[in-house]
Amino acid sequence: MEIHHRDTVYQDAKKWVYEAGKIIKEQMNNPLNIETKSNANDLVTILDKQTEKFFVEKIKDKYPDHQIIGEEGYGDQPKELDGTIWVIDPIDGTMNFVHQKKFFAISVGILHNGVGEIGLIYDVMNDTLYHVKKGEGAFRDSQQLPLLSRNKQLNEAIVGMNYFWLCENRLVDYQVMQGFIRTVRGARTYGSAALELAYIADGTLDGYLSMRLSPWDVAAGIILLQEVGGIVSNIDGNEWDPLKKSSILASNPALHKTILDIIKKGRK
Structure with missing residues (x-):
């Protein structure tokens, strides 16, 4: 992507993120019409859908040749990574949004x-924005985030994870993960993959582990984290695939x- 075009896309994305956040705050106390998707804990609200539709309409109007991957299905279904693709989670952490009215985020990654x-x-x-343009530094609002330290020890680490989810369907051995929990300094569950990746980038967390996430959950966070020297893979050590x-x-x-x-020691 040419630099001048990237700057224009970035400014538009930033503007639309703030506009969408304002709409969410104005409407979040209205009746939400909560529905479930894959299971009883996979929630979606009318605001999830409205927010994604807001982004899709803005993007398609100004950048009709761009494609969109969105959680609520208003975008496209690209099979290849050619061209420019927006990967959007309108409300990452919907359960937190519904139950706590906090610890949720709008996540927009552009590839x-x-x-x-x-x-x-x-x-x-x-009202905190983590943002990045590749090669130009990662920021929390106006503060540039430093490169991550390479001197961190595992017994000093705070790691984001859902312990029981990790052992679901015995994908990772329970005892191995129990030993891991005892080795790190502490484990946390925030309920928003986007925020947990941002927290690694700013040093609040040192790692994050999850078994099944969609591209919209993590695209923006991966771009942010890689800019400060963080490493991302799947649990087998393979490169992240933005389409899967x-x-x-x-x-x-x-x-x-x-x-x-x-993790490899505990894989079945």
Whole structure:
């Protein structure tokens, strides 16, 4: 993507993220018409749908040649990574949104020919925007995030994960993960993959582990994290695929191989 065009796309994306956040805050206390999708805990609200539709209409109007991958189905279904693709989660952390009215984010990742170029994660209720243009630094609002330290030890690490979800269907051995939990300094579950990846980028967390995430959950966070030297793969150590649902291991660069080796010991 040419630099001047990327700057224009970035400015538009940033503007639309703030506009969408304002709409969410104005309407979030209205009746939400909560529905379920894949299971009783996979929630979607009218605001999830309206917010995605808002982005799709804005993007298609100004950038008709761009494609969109969105959680609620208003975008496209690209099979290849050619051209510019917006990967959007209108409300990442819908359960938090419904039950707590916080710890949710708007997540927008923009790829060009498969390369992550722009990422925005907007913590709506804290009015905090994590944002990145590839090669120009990652930021939390106006503060540039430093490169991640390469001196972090596993016993000093705070890792984001859902412990029981990790062991669901015995994908990772329970005892191996129990040992991992005891090795790290602490484990946290925030309920928003986008925010948890942003927290690694700013040093609040040191790693994040999840077994099944869709591209819209993580695209923006991966672009942000890679800009500060973080490493992302699936739990088998393979590269993340923007078109597929997969496991995710994201971490400080000093910890990735160590965590990966532990997980491999527990794989069935």
